[in-house]
Amino acid sequence: MPERDTAAxxxxxxxxxxxxxxxxxxxxxxxxxxxxxxxxxxxYAQVQADRGRTAVAEITEDDVRAFLTGLRDGDAGHPPLSAGSAARALVAVRGLHRFALREGLAPRDPAADVRPPAPPRRLPKAISLEAVERLLAVAAGPGDDGAGAAARGLRDRALLELLYGSGARISEAVGLDVDDLDLAEGFARVAGKGGKARIVPIGDYARQAVDAYLVRARPELARAGRGGPALFLNARGGRLSRQGAWMVLRAAADRAGLSEVSPHTLRHSFATHLLDGGADVRVVQELLGHASVTTTQVYTLVTVRLLREVYATSHPRARDRPAG
Structure with missing residues (x-):
């Protein structure tokens, strides 16, 4: 049945x-x-008509808020909307009222102070330490399958070890130049969002993998092109792209039997595992390059959830047992 439109x-x-x-x-x-x-x-116009509003000038802030509540609750003809979908609808409503005020159709903007609903906080996806180790163990591939395969395998292992060992974004890792590394001291200088640089430590496993790549693989890859300063090179000797790095991660995840892996998986796992190990959230903030500690605190929710799950399944009096 077509939707009625008495406001038309x-x-x-x-x-x-x-x-x-x-x-x-x-x-x-x-x-x-x-x-x-x-x-x-x-x-929106239909809802306001049902409330007795026939002109845009008659609509009040309470009318706008009631509409937003109705979007979230749903009704007989519409399912409840998510926070994101309701926010999108509110953008249209606020635009209408700004237009009406500007064109002299209304004396005020009743939607100006109505804020969209906050979307639910999505917890970062992290994988367990055992899964990370499984992923890194197969990072170099199943073996030699042609010219240059061994060199690419060393590169892939170095890339994934560096991502997990430093918490760098994939875009930051592929943006590294050889001169950005200080393997003797175990540090790398990465360019984060907005070009803001930061120094990140590199663990022993990553240092060894990167060193092996630089000595035994990068010179071979560089011969395919002009080389240049890039740390990670593709098969043609140019800088490895973000998409290329993602394909490296995806291929290793397939070999490791891991399904939920994204470009940020190792970064999320780096942060979560640090907090699980007792690291201060502000130290993790600096390592990740977050401008605000609020962003980093999302990871503490992950660790709290894990603690709760372990407690619920392990403690003898965590849950009431049915009488038997």
Missing amino acids: GSALGEAVRAYLGHLAVERGLAANTLTAYRRDLRR
Whole structure:
């Protein structure tokens, strides 16, 4: 059954049409974006018509908040929306009211102080230490399968050891130049987001893997191209790309039988394992290059969840046992 549209001929409906026309002609929004705005604003106008609001000037802040609550709760004709989808609809509503105020269709903007719902905090995906060790054990591949395979295997092992040993982002690792390393002292200088540089320590396993790559593999890979300063080279002798590094990680994960692996998996595991080992959250913040400790504190939720799961399955009085 088609959705009713009793707001279509009202002054509010005319304001919605004028705003959509503005978005199409003056703002040049894409067709898909306009379709989403039209759908969200049609629902908004209908909800306000049901509340007795026939003109945009009649809508109050409480009306806007009630609409947002309705999106999250759902109704007979609509399922509840996620925080992200409700926030998207609110963007359209706020745009409508800013337009109405600017065009003199309303004396105030009732949506100005209505904030979108906060999305749920998503915990980073980390894998266990045993899974990391399994991944690193197969990083170099199953063996020699052609010219240059041994060199690429040493590179792949060095790359993954460095990612886990330093907590660097994949983009930071492939951006490293040879001169950014100080293997004698066990440090690397990485360029983080916004070009902000930081010094990260490299553990013994990563140092040994990178040293083996530099001595036994990089010269061979460099001969395929002009070499250059890049630390990690592809088969053509150029700098290994982020996509190339991701393919290295994905191939190793397949060999290790790990399914949930992303470009950030080793970085997340680095942070989680440090906190599990008792590292201070502010030290981990510095190592990860987070501007705010709030970002790093998400990892503490991961470790708390793990502690809770271990406690629930291990402590004899963690859970009530059914009477038998």
